Amino acid sequence: MLSIAQRLLIEQNFGSILNIEPINKGYSNQCFKLQVLDGSNQHQNLFVKSLNNKDAAHIQHEHQARSIAEQAQLTPKCLLQNTQHKLLVTEYVQTDTQACIEDIALLLVHTHSSDSQLVQIHQPNIIPQRLAADIQALASADKIDITLLELAKQLDSDCTNQVFCHGDISRDNILKTRDKTYLVDWEYARMASAEYDLAASICINQFNTAEQNQLVDEYQKHSQSSINQDLLLQYIQVFEYLNKLWFAKLA
Numbered sequence: 001m002l003s004i005a006q007r008l009l010i011e012q013n014f015g016s017i018l019n020i021e022p023i024n025k026g027y028s029n030q031c032f033k034l035q036v037l038d039g040s041n042q043h044q045n046l047f048v049k050s051l052n053n054k055d056a057a058h059i060q061h062e063h064q065a066r067s068i069a070e071q072a073q074l075t076p077k078c079l080l081q082n083t084q085h086k087l088l089v090t091e092y093v094q095t096d097t098q099a100c101i102e103d104i105a106l107l108l109v110h111t112h113s114s115d116s117q118l119v120q121i122h123q124p125n126i127i128p129q130r131l132a133a134d135i136q137a138l139a140s141a142d143k144i145d146i147t148l149l150e151l152a153k154q155l156d157s158d159c160t161n162q163v164f165c166h167g168d169i170s171r172d173n174i175l176k177t178r179d180k181t182y183l184v185d186w187e188y189a190r191m192a193s194a195e196y197d198l199a200a201s202i203c204i205n206q207f208n209t210a211e212q213n214q215l216v217d218e219y220q221k222h223s224q225s226s227i228n229q230d231l232l233l234q235y236i237q238v239f240e241y242l243n244k245l246w247f248a249k250l251a
Helices: 004-014 056-071 101-112 116-125 131-138 146-158 194-204 209-223 229-250
Strands: 016-023 030-037 043-050 078-082 087-091 163-165 174-176 181-183 190-192
Touching (some): 004 030, 004 043, 056 116, 101 174, 146 229, 190 194, 194 229
Antiparallel strands (some): 016 030, 078 087, 163 190
């Protein structure tokens, strides 16, 4: 739940808290829908994310990534960010429908084509692709698949054509309304290749071969660029392994 300090901070900025509803689906941090009553007796719904399990460096990284996304109108507006109390408050978005594969492709394209000057400003604070380190963080040294670790190291080393990537585009991280589609949860944002982000989305959403092909086709159509299929398959191998390690750690 929210700490006393977090609740006080919310009430100081937004008004009395009337209701707190946990949001459990799809988030690695504790998230809540809050209803508050402001000084004008107006009700307002807020999305609140508690970052208590993150250190200051991770919080700052997500803040920088979300700043790029917000200015690109990819994510709901941030209303409050407080590193000391590890709290993020944004607009609450009521979803109307589930995202389809074309929505995911369009979000990938939009993310990868974010304003180059804006990305350049924030790039020093955005973590670069580091698949090998991600594997080593999740698996004990005596149980690591050496072949896949070496492939990850090679992909990291060869990644020179970097774009701004979300790194975790699952349907749970997409908020779709009748008028707008948003991406949330930017903690896994990276500077990486387009194939990196496509592979991550394919594995996270557990797309079958037909769905993979549809995603790539939609991406290429809307971005007017070509995806390296061999490189994509290599990234998929690594992300399948990372997902396996991630779920084993949660078990």
